[in-house]
Amino acid sequence: MKWDALEEEPCSLARTVAVIGDRWSLLILRECFLRIRRFDDFQASLGITRHLLADRLKKLVRFGVLRKIPYQEAPKRYEYILTAKGLDLYPIIMSIVHWGNIHMVDARGRPLLHEHKSCGKMFDPVMVCSECGEPLSAKHVHVHPGPGARRSSPLHASARERTKRGAEQG
Amino acid sequence: MKWDALEEEPCSLARTVAVIGDRWSLLILRECFLRIRRFDDFQASLGITRHLLADRLKKLVRFGVLRKIPYQEAPKRYEYILTAKGLDLYPIIMSIVHWGNIHMVDARGRPLLHEHKSCGKMFDPVMVCSECGEPLSAKHVHVHPGPGARRSSPLHASARERTKRGAEQG
DNA sequence: TATTGACAGTTCTAAAATAGAACTTATGGT
DNA sequence: ACCATAAGTTCTATTTTAGAACTGTCAATA
Secondary structure, three states, X not given: OOHHHHHHOOOHHHHHHHHHOEHHHHHXXXXXXXXXXXXXXXXXXXXXXXXXXXXXXXXXXXXOOEEEEEEEOOOOEEEEEEOHXXXXXXXXXXXXXXXXXXXXXXXXXXXXXXXXXXXXXXXOEEEEEOOXXXXXXXHHEEEEEOOOOOOOOOOOOOHHHHHHHHHHHO | OOHHHHHHOOOHHXXXXXXXXXXXXXXXXXXXXXXXXXXXXXXXXXXXXXXXXXXXXXXXXXXXOEEEEEXXXXXXXXXXXXXXXXXXXHHHHHHHHHHHHHHOOOOOOOOEEEEEOOXXXXXXXXXXXXXXXXXXXXXXXXXXXXXXXXOOOOOOOOHHHHHHHHHHHO
């Protein structure tokens, strides 16, 4: 499967994965949320090759996650900053960090602590239901096909269905 | 940078990315949360090559995200099911889906709707502070070094610092 | 004036990962 | 014996990534 194909999938996860579903994009975004903005700063702090960094920044700009803002003329230089769309990735970044905090820390403990300025306390992110405010878990969620679903299948056809349909169609 | 190096980083995001930071792992996990459990079902529903699927399942099992459970003897067959550690990935998956719902849907609308069984309503996931319950945004969060942080740097050294230190150390 | 350094890339080759298809192993059914 | 199911493994070709060097602008310095 090609990356372009992912964007076309009738699945919000697949489409998002097309934007951020590779290791360097996620690491670049981490740096963005830590106020890194410039090419050489990304490069040095990540150890990414300049080639790939250029490529990924271009991709993130193309998807509207980052914007190139000139910060000096002569020679023209740009900073990469998060757009509103990019800032909306915060829950993804935070939930990834949180999972790592719970399941991947070594004996030394967390590399990072997060303080909520609004209440002044160190916190963990919690994902809750927008309607009732209760914490969410997979088993209390039921999935329905939405208006953009593929044909009659719940999400997309299950394995066996698709194999059969493929065979029927050609 | 090699994948193994990511696991060693003093950063919970990098360590999590070592586990789920590639497109196929995320898509496989989507299927897991949709109750797909068997090799051929993953393969057919994702269109992933069998080679890569075997590789990714092995990796997810190694990291303790999936467990192989025998469902028949002779010939021995296994299902891949989410462990508790794997189920904890739900907020990551949901926040990815939600971002796609907001920013990547086409004119037809969302491919999927989510119902919260506890309250009976269609919902969106919201990330809140564990201490005060307010919705989180990047600008209300301040980052502090934790016990597992690298030396004296806030998260890890900034670009320029690291270049300099590298030069000093040889 | 020539040199150095900062910055943001681009270009190159070698190594690694992925795609796509065929093959293997074990077993049960016809 | 022959076919189907299931879960992989093996193979070659293509694509992606790593790593290093190179390019082009401009400012400051010797």
